[in-house]
Amino acid sequence: MRKDQIYLHNYINGTLRKPADDxxxxxxxxxxxxxxxxxxxxxxxxxxxxxxxxxxxFEGWADLGATKRSAIMMKIAELIDExxxxxxxxxxxxxxxxxxxxxxxxxxxxxxxxxxFANAVLQFHGAQYPMDDGSINYTVHDPLGVVxxxxxxxxxxxxxxxKIAPAIAAGNTVVAKPSEVTPYxxxxxxxxxxxxxxxxxxxxxxxxxxHEVGEPMTTHPDVKAISFTGSTMTGGIIAQNAAKHFKKIxxxxxxxxxxxxxxxxDYDEMLKTTLNSSFSNQGExxxxxxxxxxxxxxxxxxxxxxxxxxxxxKVGPPTDGDTRVGAIVSELHYNKILSYIALAKEEGGTxxxxxxxxxxxxxxxxxxxxxxTIITGLTHECRTNQEEIxxxxxxxxxxxxxxxALALANDSKYGLSATVWTENxxxxxxxxxxxxxxxxxxxxxxxxxxxxxxxxIKQSGVGREGxxxxxxxxxxxxxxCIQIR
Ligand code: NAD
Numbered sequence: 001m002r003k004d005q006i007y008l009h010n011y012i013n014g015t016l017r018k019p020a021d022d023x024x025x026x027x028x029x030x031x032x033x034x035x036x037x038x039x040x041x042x043x044x045x046x047x048x049x050x051x052x053x054x055x056x057x058f059e060g061w062a063d064l065g066a067t068k069r070s071a072i073m074m075k076i077a078e079l080i081d082e083x084x085x086x087x088x089x090x091x092x093x094x095x096x097x098x099x100x101x102x103x104x105x106x107x108x109x110x111x112x113x114x115x116x117f118a119n120a121v122l123q124f125h126g127a128q129y130p131m132d133d134g135s136i137n138y139t140v141h142d143p144l145g146v147v148x149x150x151x152x153x154x155x156x157x158x159x160x161x162x163k164i165a166p167a168i169a170a171g172n173t174v175v176a177k178p179s180e181v182t183p184y185x186x187x188x189x190x191x192x193x194x195x196x197x198x199x200x201x202x203x204x205x206x207x208x209x210x211h212e213v214g215e216p217m218t219t220h221p222d223v224k225a226i227s228f229t230g231s232t233m234t235g236g237i238i239a240q241n242a243a244k245h246f247k248k249i250x251x252x253x254x255x256x257x258x259x260x261x262x263x264x265x266d267y268d269e270m271l272k273t274t275l276n277s278s279f280s281n282q283g284e285x286x287x288x289x290x291x292x293x294x295x296x297x298x299x300x301x302x303x304x305x306x307x308x309x310x311x312x313x314k315v316g317p318p319t320d321g322d323t324r325v326g327a328i329v330s331e332l333h334y335n336k337i338l339s340y341i342a343l344a345k346e347e348g349g350t351x352x353x354x355x356x357x358x359x360x361x362x363x364x365x366x367x368x369x370x371x372x373t374i375i376t377g378l379t380h381e382c383r384t385n386q387e388e389i390x391x392x393x394x395x396x397x398x399x400x401x402x403x404x405a406l407a408l409a410n411d412s413k414y415g416l417s418a419t420v421w422t423e424n425x426x427x428x429x430x431x432x433x434x435x436x437x438x439x440x441x442x443x444x445x446x447x448x449x450x451x452x453x454x455x456x457i458k459q460s461g462v463g464r465e466g467x468x469x470x471x472x473x474x475x476x477x478x479x480x481c482i483q484i485r
Pocket of ligand 1: 150151152153154155159177178179180208209210211213214215218229230231232233234235237238252253254255285286388390416456460461
């Protein structure tokens with residue numbers, strides 16, 4: 001360890017600790033391809049420590065009661081707000097996202113997550129079922145014990161807190177792992193939890209690789225439930241591991257979301273929102289619409305306007321206030337996206353705009369930038385239209401009838417979200433009900449109410465997050481039946 005470098009330690013039993021065998025992973029600024037910090041490369045021993053401190057802390061935290069837990073969480077939310085500019089800069093540096101996005105979306109949402117569940121748990125209660133003979137059943141929701149929360153790199157603190165907040169609000173203690181690709185804000189969050197007075201062991205953050213840290217977090221017999229967000233492939237491994245011990249699982253996984261545009265839509269609103277739903281956060285949002293389906297009668301007009309507006313989006317350094325598309329999160333992911341653009345060409349696609357990796361001026365000349373890319377001329381069965389790319393790449397296909405639009409939209413192994421554009425209220429309802437997807441937005445995109453169930457169907461997810469669904473997931477319900485004499 002060198003004194004002049006940033007080292008991102010684990011947070012175990014209320015203290016910041018280096019990993020047991022002092023191994024570290026480079027943390028890269030993707031806009032420059034330069035290491036700016038080192039994060040703990042933890043091993044099984046660190047996980048054992050974290051799980052045992054979570055186990056020790058469980059009874060005290062559960063018995064503290066919802067009101068006191070809620071008050072500590074409110075303090076955490078306050079500190080996130082107080083330190084928001086530090087967190088904003090860290091998130092943008094680590095992930096490559098435009099600083100503006102981190103300021104308006106990621107960090108405010110992290111404190112909103114904590115605040116929301118600190119409030120929600122105060123409204124969370126069981127039910128009662130009186131019987132004809134006067135006997136009564138009532139239910140109570142008990143925390144599970146130690147739970148694992150594992151999150152990805154695209155919305156680092158946003159998704160990390162989205163899991164941790166309901167888990168600790170409900171009285172569980174947590175072992176959490178952010179992505180090794182973007183660990184910076186999770187580390188800063190450890191310090192916030194210490195400063196807010198979160199009792200030691202309630203939350204333990206263990207950094208490292210998925211196969212070295214994530215896997216033991218999911219297989220350990222003392223872990224009662226796993227809340228995971230990430231790829232469908234990793235979700236599959238976790239589901240198999242969890243099944244051996246009958247652990248509860250909540251899996252939020254990949255998507256290939258359709259964005260269905262009917263000719264009767266509010267065209268200007270649709271165009272503005274479609275730019276965002278395609279390219280926000282470099283297309284690295286699981287809810288981005290990557291398969292755009294447009295009614296034939298407006299197809300040519302749409303392509304011309306959409307391409308025109310996309311050309312004007314600034315690809316650039318994340319710190320520039322007018323950057324719309326920042327850096328791709330890592331070299332690995334950058335190469336994956338470029339390989340899909342090459343595949344689309346092989347599959348007969350036409351690149352209407354983008355497709356290139358632009359060279360930025362120094363000091364960003366080695367950064368991972370990809371232009372927002374629109375591809376047409378592909379069949380819906382091809383790999384480009386079936387596999388998740390998770391970058392600033394969308395395809396556009398035309399349809400001639402509602403039936404055809406529905407068949408194209410549903411022709412996917414994924415089913416996370418869908419966006420529908422129409423001014424016909426009958427069609428809006430009819431069509432939304434038939435879409436095979438966990439979330440449908442009509443005439444909007446990414447409008448979020450934290451009370452609503454969030455999650456996907458098919459290979460996009462198992463279970464729901466958000467609101468009371470999350471509190472149900474992180475508790476076990478018990479029915480108590482009293483015979484009245
Ligand atoms: P990933 O699956 O590679 O990694 C996610 C997390 O799992 C990381 O922390 C990683 O270290 C960990 N992990 C890896 N292998 C593991 C294992 N064997 N056991 C336990 N943990 C393991 O995903 P990613 O590349 O970080 O994220 C991108 C993916 O996340 C995309 O597929 C995207 O669609 C998905 N995503 C889904 C949602 C949603 O809400 N449905 C939201 C955001 C991202």
